[in-house]
Amino acid sequence: MPSSTHDPHALRARWVAWRNRVLASRSFQRWASRTPIVRRIARKRAGDLFDLVAGFAYSQALLATVESGLLDLLAEHPQDLTSIARETGLGEAAASRLVRAAAALDLAEEVSPGRWMLGQHGAALRGNMGAQAMIRHHRLLYRDLAEPLDLLRADRRCGTSLSEYWNYPAQDHDGAAAYSALMAASQEMVAGQIADAYDFGRHHALLDVGGGHGAFIRAIAASSPSLELGIFDLPHVAEGAGPAIKSAGLDRRVAIHTGDFFRDPLPAGYDCISLVRILHDHDDEPCLRLLAAIRRALPPGGRLVVAEPMSGVRGTGPMSDGYFGLYLWAMGSGRPRNPAEIGSMATRAGFANWKGLSVAQPVITSGIVCFT
Ligand SMILES: CC(C)=CCC/C(C)=C/CC/C(C)=C/C=C/C(C)=C/C=C/C=C(C)/C=C/C=C(C)/C=C/C=C(C)/C=C/CC(C)(C)O
Numbered sequence: 001m002p003s004s005t006h007d008p009h010a011l012r013a014r015w016v017a018w019r020n021r022v023l024a025s026r027s028f029q030r031w032a033s034r035t036p037i038v039r040r041i042a043r044k045r046a047g048d049l050f051d052l053v054a055g056f057a058y059s060q061a062l063l064a065t066v067e068s069g070l071l072d073l074l075a076e077h078p079q080d081l082t083s084i085a086r087e088t089g090l091g092e093a094a095a096s097r098l099v100r101a102a103a104a105l106d107l108a109e110e111v112s113p114g115r116w117m118l119g120q121h122g123a124a125l126r127g128n129m130g131a132q133a134m135i136r137h138h139r140l141l142y143r144d145l146a147e148p149l150d151l152l153r154a155d156r157r158c159g160t161s162l163s164e165y166w167n168y169p170a171q172d173h174d175g176a177a178a179y180s181a182l183m184a185a186s187q188e189m190v191a192g193q194i195a196d197a198y199d200f201g202r203h204h205a206l207l208d209v210g211g212g213h214g215a216f217i218r219a220i221a222a223s224s225p226s227l228e229l230g231i232f233d234l235p236h237v238a239e240g241a242g243p244a245i246k247s248a249g250l251d252r253r254v255a256i257h258t259g260d261f262f263r264d265p266l267p268a269g270y271d272c273i274s275l276v277r278i279l280h281d282h283d284d285e286p287c288l289r290l291l292a293a294i295r296r297a298l299p300p301g302g303r304l305v306v307a308e309p310m311s312g313v314r315g316t317g318p319m320s321d322g323y324f325g326l327y328l329w330a331m332g333s334g335r336p337r338n339p340a341e342i343g344s345m346a347t348r349a350g351f352a353n354w355k356g357l358s359v360a361q362p363v364i365t366s367g368i369v370c371f372t
């Protein structure tokens, strides 16, 4: 639609159109690349665009780094190519190609000629088993994204690798165990962020709805020792929570409730309910039903804590819309939402108000708390 003089955004659109014509011009690009000061911005922009183009190759170099065992191998002592080749089961030429790619991505670092250790990204990733599990899991996502436009054109995204993997109600015991293990592996980083941002110790009892094998509840149990705890999940998932809860010595403190949160009432007696990485899986209408069920289960003064990656939060960059948007599309339901969208759904479902939580690493999760 052509911009009219009454359109309050017309000025911005005209500026963007002008700016983009300039940026697209080869002669402007050549001028900017040669000109002091501007040249720095031009290089940065060109590098950013190259990274966007090469992202898949970077991701696969990352996968090879994780799968080859390089993260452990380079952790403590410098290794030369002979030992890298031997330990990764690659030929020397291939090992050299891999470790150089890893170094280019800051996963590895050449500490003396021909000897390698972990780089800074490599060091952070080595301690993060959740991120490593996700890197392995991305095989399914990349399979679904091989023809992205076909995926976006499809009305119903059933039959994708991710829709089968996350088919919650229809999963058999093994399928539920696989996705619960993936979630549990990545839960440590999420729970740590939320426990630092919200004091669960102010409550008497916390119910984690969609709590899987209880990784979130186990983390909160450690930081809030007087809290009573519960998990609610589908029967074939919750049955897997028992052994983990027992081996953590929490079987007297954690109640396991089973049911379908879209059909069955949630248990009463909890003054706090958490939804960790649940709402973004579902479209708006089922989310509203779930939020209304949670509101009904909470007593006066009760609270709901929602934790998941959210869009529009400073520090998240392209993570939410650029990654989770496509991930959830391939999964066949849900979407990333910003804190205000989730808060407004909660108020439509009967909550009085909400506020955002200040989370240290919003690339891992954001959070809001909703008040009855
Ligand atoms: C001390 C010295 C030498 C220098 C100091 C310099 C300094 C301050 C360095 C910073 C060090 C530091 C604190 C690093 C921290 C790094 C962190 C926290 C890195 C975290 C990385 C997290 C990653 C990569 C997480 C990835 C998560 C993914 C991909 C999650 C995917 C989740 C999915 C697909 C969930 C699916 C569930 C569903 C179905 C959508 O509901």
Ligand SMILES: C[S@@+](CC[C@H](N)C(=O)[O-])C[C@H]1O[C@@H](n2cnc3c(N)ncnc32)[C@H](O)[C@@H]1O
Binding pocket: 168, 169, 180, 183, 184, 187, 209, 210, 211, 212, 213, 215, 216, 232, 233, 234, 237, 259, 260, 261, 262, 275, 276, 277, 278, 281
């Ligand atoms: C993405 S996982 C998140 C698990 C956990 N909260 C976490 O962050 O690691 C979604 C969880 O919701 C559960 N779930 C999905 N649909 C459900 C339903 N209709 N009723 C009860 N639980 C359900 C799944 O079994 C799974 O444990």
